[in-house]
Amino acid sequence: MGKEECKTMLDALNKVTACYRHLVIALGSTSDSQNLREELKRTRKKAQELAVANRTKLTSLLKDKSISKEDRAEYERLWVLFSSSMDLLEVDMKRSLEIGQDFPLKVPTRHFIQTGMTGSTSTVAARAMSVQNMKYEADSNIDTADLRDLQAEICQVSQMMEEMEMKVQVAPWAVEAKQEAGAELKSNMSVGNSSVGVISICEEEPKDEEGGGGGGGDAGFASICAVVVFFVIVTVAVVLGYLVINMS
Amino acid sequence: MTIRNTLRDHGQRYRPRMACLKKAEKVLLEMQDPKSGVKSQLQRLVITTIPHAITGEDIMAWLSERFQIDTQEARTLGSMLVALGYVYPLQDHKRLVLKSDASLYRFQTPYFWPVQQWPVEDTDYAIYLAKRNIRKKGILEMHEQEQYSRLHKWMNHKWDFIVMQAKEQYRAAKERKKPDRVVFDCQERAYWVVHRPPPGSVSAMDYGLDRRIDPNADEAKTPDFYERMMIFTQQSIMRPRVKSSVSIGALVKYCATYNNHDPFLFRCLPSNPWLTDDVTYWTLNMPNVDTPTKMRVERWTFSFGELLSDPRGRDDFRRFLKKEFSGENLAFWEGCEDLKWGAATTMKEKAEQIYKTFLARGAPRWINIDGKTMEITVNGLKYPHRYVLDAAQTHIYMLMKKDSYGRYMKSQVFKDTLKRAICPEEHKFTDAQLEHNSKNRRPSISPIILRQQELEERAKMAANAPMDITQLCRFTTPIPHLAVYSGITYSPSTNASSSLSTLAQPPAWPSPISVALDSTSTSERRVESGEADQDGEVGGAAGVNVCKSRMALSLRRLLKRGCGPSAVFASLSPKCHTTAGMSGRIQPISPDPPGQAPPRRMGNFFQIKVDIPPECRIYPIESEDEEDENRATVGAKEIICPWESLTPPNGTG
Numbered sequence: 075m076g077k078e079e080c081k082t083m084l085d086a087l088n089k090v091t092a093c094y095r096h097l098v099i100a101l102g103s104t105s106d107s108q109n110l111r112e113e114l115k116r117t118r119k120k121a122q123e124l125a126v127a128n129r130t131k132l133t134s135l136l137k138d139k140s141i142s143k144e145d146r147a148e149y150e151r152l153w154v155l156f157s158s159s160m161d162l163l164e165v166d167m168k169r170s171l172e173i174g175q176d177f178p179l180k181v182p183t184r185h186f187i188q189t190g191m192t193g194s195t196s197t198v199a200a201r202a203m204s205v206q207n208m209k210y211e212a213d214s215n216i217d218t219a220d221l222r223d224l225q226a227e228i229c230q231v232s233q234m235m236e237e238m239e240m241k242v243q244v245a246p247w248a249v250e251a252k253q254e255a256g257a258e259l260k261s262n263m264s265v266g267n268s269s270v271g272v273i274s275i276c277e278e279e280p281k282d283e284e285g286g287g288g289g290g291g292d293a294g295f296a297s298i299c300a301v302v303v304f305f306v307i308v309t310v311a312v313v314l315g316y317l318v319i320n321m322s
Numbered sequence: 323m324t325i326r327n328t329l330r331d332h333g334q335r336y337r338p339r340m341a342c343l344k345k346a347e348k349v350l351l352e353m354q355d356p357k358s359g360v361k362s363q364l365q366r367l368v369i370t371t372i373p374h375a376i377t378g379e380d381i382m383a384w385l386s387e388r389f390q391i392d393t394q395e396a397r398t399l400g401s402m403l404v405a406l407g408y409v410y411p412l413q414d415h416k417r418l419v420l421k422s423d424a425s426l427y428r429f430q431t432p433y434f435w436p437v438q439q440w441p442v443e444d445t446d447y448a449i450y451l452a453k454r455n456i457r458k459k460g461i462l463e464m465h466e467q468e469q470y471s472r473l474h475k476w477m478n479h480k481w482d483f484i485v486m487q488a489k490e491q492y493r494a495a496k497e498r499k500k501p502d503r504v505v506f507d508c509q510e511r512a513y514w515v516v517h518r519p520p521p522g523s524v525s526a527m528d529y530g531l532d533r534r535i536d537p538n539a540d541e542a543k544t545p546d547f548y549e550r551m552m553i554f555t556q557q558s559i560m561r562p563r564v565k566s567s568v569s570i571g572a573l574v575k576y577c578a579t580y581n582n583h584d585p586f587l588f589r590c591l592p593s594n595p596w597l598t599d600d601v602t603y604w605t606l607n608m609p610n611v612d613t614p615t616k617m618r619v620e621r622w623t624f625s626f627g628e629l630l631s632d633p634r635g636r637d638d639f640r641r642f643l644k645k646e647f648s649g650e651n652l653a654f655w656e657g658c659e660d661l662k663w664g665a666a667t668t669m670k671e672k673a674e675q676i677y678k679t680f681l682a683r684g685a686p687r688w689i690n691i692d693g694k695t696m697e698i699t700v701n702g703l704k705y706p707h708r709y710v711l712d713a714a715q716t717h718i719y720m721l722m723k724k725d726s727y728g729r730y731m732k733s734q735v736f737k738d739t740l741k742r743a744i745c746p747e748e749h750k751f752t753d754a755q756l757e758h759n760s761k762n763r764r765p766s767i768s769p770i771i772l773r774q775q776e777l778e779e780r781a782k783m784a785a786n787a788p789m790d791i792t793q794l795c796r797f798t799t800p801i802p803h804l805a806v807y808s809g810i811t812y813s814p815s816t817n818a819s820s821s822l823s824t825l826a827q828p829p830a831w832p833s834p835i836s837v838a839l840d841s842t843s844t845s846e847r848r849v850e851s852g853e854a855d856q857d858g859e860v861g862g863a864a865g866v867n868v869c870k871s872r873m874a875l876s877l878r879r880l881l882k883r884g885c886g887p888s889a890v891f892a893s894l895s896p897k898c899h900t901t902a903g904m905s906g907r908i909q910p911i912s913p914d915p916p917g918q919a920p921p922r923r924m925g926n927f928f929q930i931k932v933d934i935p936p937e938c939r940i941y942p943i944e945s946e947d948e949e950d951e952n953r954a955t956v957g958a959k960e961i962i963c964p965w966e967s968l969t970p971p972n973g974t975g
Contacts, residue, residue: 092490102432158483185354188374190505197497251481
């Protein structure tokens with residue numbers, strides 16, 4: 075059905091937008107490199123393809139006058155999702171252009187900002203492209219050549235957004251969200267224990283570190299541990315008692 | 323001829339520009355140099371080590387060396403970098419200051435640098451809060467919770483998107499290795515501490531209101547745009563240009579004159595309160611202090627504007643003018659200032675008041691302005707607005723500047739003030755005393771109280787208005803033997819009687835007239851229907867009292883006669899002609915029996931009507947005509963503002 079297709083495509087666009095943002099954040103810092111520029115380029119291209127596909131689908135759906143009211147409300151909600159994604163993408167693209175121009179790769183006197191990030195972002199890009207591993211095949215002047223493409227693409231995206239606004243009459247403020255406050259907590263994503271432990275070290279008081287880290291671990295895991303420990307103690311107590319009784 | 327290209331640079335006029343941002347970016351880039359930049363070290367966390375941590379001391383040392391400044395200033399500069407968000411602290415992340423010990427900092431990634439043209443979006447903040455919510459499992463800080471609920475309410479239509487994006491970004495972040503994840507979280511958190519500061523702290527990026535138009539955006543080329551450009555260029559062509567030698571010379575002169583008076587550039591006696599927390603300087607320089615400081619008096623000699631803008635200087639000048647009996651200029655000027663800066667509700671009344679006191683024919687404190695200005699002013703007073711008296715005010719200002727100011731500088735008053743002026747000793751505080759001073763800082767008097775005091779003083783001054791002798795002029799000295807009297811009364815006629823009685827006191831002048839006045843005043847009060855004249859002014863003419871007796875006789879005769887106005891005129895004018903060679907007519911208040919005419923508004927002053935040579939028409943045109951025709955009908959004439967009609971007898975005078 076149209077709706078399901080739309081939703082999956084929007085999810086994909088969402089994912090790519092998030093990854094793109096992550097990559098742009100790494101731009102200009104010490105984790106920047108030729109690979110990063112290539113990743114940015116490819117993620118961007120993917121984002122654009124998805125955007126175009128989404129747009130055609132959604133405009134065709136919304137232009138259809140014969141759909142029911144609930145359908146229309148749903149499509150409008152999807153439309154708001156789409157346009158917000160595009161907003162983010164556009165801003166990120168513009169910023170990547172700026173930062174890319176400020177931090178060219180090959181100029182030796184231009185040093186990257188020592189932000190502390192040194193790892194590569196290939197996994198993020200792989201996630202965006204939905205591939206297992208990224209293969210890099212770009213040539214060395216990617217930063218300058220890419221920037222020109224980027225400018226053209228930014229123009230394209232802005233034009234596309236304007237067209238969208240013109241063609242489809244959707245009032246974004248009239249859309250009601252399905253998720254309520256705190257909905258993000260209800261997802262079934264596992265919060266990595268290790269990352270939580272390490273991250274909380276950045277909190278102010280050092281004494282929060284380990285306590286916060288350990289305590290913040292998964293509640294289920296802690297309870298299982300407690301139960302296991304309890305049983306072990308009970309077993310030991312029983313064995314000791316038995317031995318004592320036997321002795322005496 | 324150059325028109326400077328201010329067309330494209332709307333920025334300075336539109337939005338407060340933070341020029342420091344570009345400069346800070348350059349500094350930051352210099353700090354990155356592996357050879358000459360700041361030395362970085364490793365941050366050891368429990369499981370991992372993260373590179374590129376810098377200590378506060380290192381930053382300060384680098385800044386001191388690079389800019390050749392002392393440690394205090396380096397610290398301030400470093401704190402600014404931290405407050406703007408270019409460098410963030412790793413411990414104590416909420417306090418954005420640079421500590422000069424071994425506390426660790428790290429550089430912020432360029433994406434999170436503060437940039438004015440990329441406004442910080444609430445959508446991003448909502449996504450960040452949602453991510454934080456996920457990470458902290460719903461335990462957000464108080465202000466974050468409040469913001470979260472607020473954003474949820476106001477951005478409800480986007481909330482799906484926000485939740486989806488938060489989850490995706492969270493997952494994307496997890497793809498990276500542990501140290502990078504830590505760094506990323508710290509970066510993002512630092513970014514939001516700068517741009518959405520926790521309550522009780524102020525964001526350094528708070529540059530005030532955003533203006534209506536984004537100066538960086540391209541303006542659409544509509545016909546309106548081109549019209550504005552044309553107007554701008556036309557005005558630029560017409561702008562007067564000054565030779566650079568002249569303007570530079572003026573700048574140099576200004577700098578040389580004011581150099582010693584600028585607390586930034588020179589010492590401030592006794593001491594600069596902002597530096598030493600000792601308020602002697604302010605108490606010595608209060609507006610109504612008795613003995614000013616030498617520096618202050620020196621400033622008065624720089625220009626007339628300086629003298630007038632300093633309340634104590636104005637006071638001194640007023641005293642001088644009082645001695646010279648030409649205080650009406652300054653009073654007029656002050657009245658105009660009051661009109662310009664005062665409340666809009668009382669504007670009309672103020673304008674009328676000023677006209678009656680200073681500008682009208684026969685006004686008590688008549689000021690001497692030329693005919694053209696008078697014409698302009700009177701025409702403008704038909705529809706009074708704030709700046710209607712501007713032309714006259716400028717004229718009087720120039721008059722005072724060219725004439726009285728010079729004389730003031732040479733006068734005894736000024737010399738006395740200069741002699742009495744004090745020159746305080748410079749304070750020499752030790753560090754302990756400075757500490758003590760800073761602990762004893764007290765807030766100054768509330769501006770509300772100050773304003774009240776000011777108003778009270780003004781009222782007091784108006785009440786004890788000095789007895790001013792109006793200026794002599796060709797047109798207002800018709801009869802040399804006519805006494806001069808005046809009385810400024812800003813307050814209503816309750817003072818009329820007092821002013822009338824005090825008129826008896828001033829020296830040489832108005833003895834006969836005062837006698838006459840006394841008689842008139844009694845008769846007036848009889849005749850008066852008791853309505854007080856608003857102005858209660860005593861109209862008078864400037865004149866030299868020469869032949870007192872003859873005048874007194876004629877006046878008494880006039881008053882006793884109680885005849886109609888025409889007779890009055892007829893009888894009076896030949897006399898005036900003979901006596902002074904100038905024509906002048908005194909029109910007394912008609913002592914008509916009350917029943918004769920409908921109750922009129924009686925003024926209790928004389929209006930002197932003078933014959934002015936036709937080539938110089940300074941009097942309001944309409945009233946002239948009207949007066950001519952009303953001569954027969956209207957007896958009593960007050961000083962009526964010409965823009966109001968004369969016919970209704972109870973016209974608002």
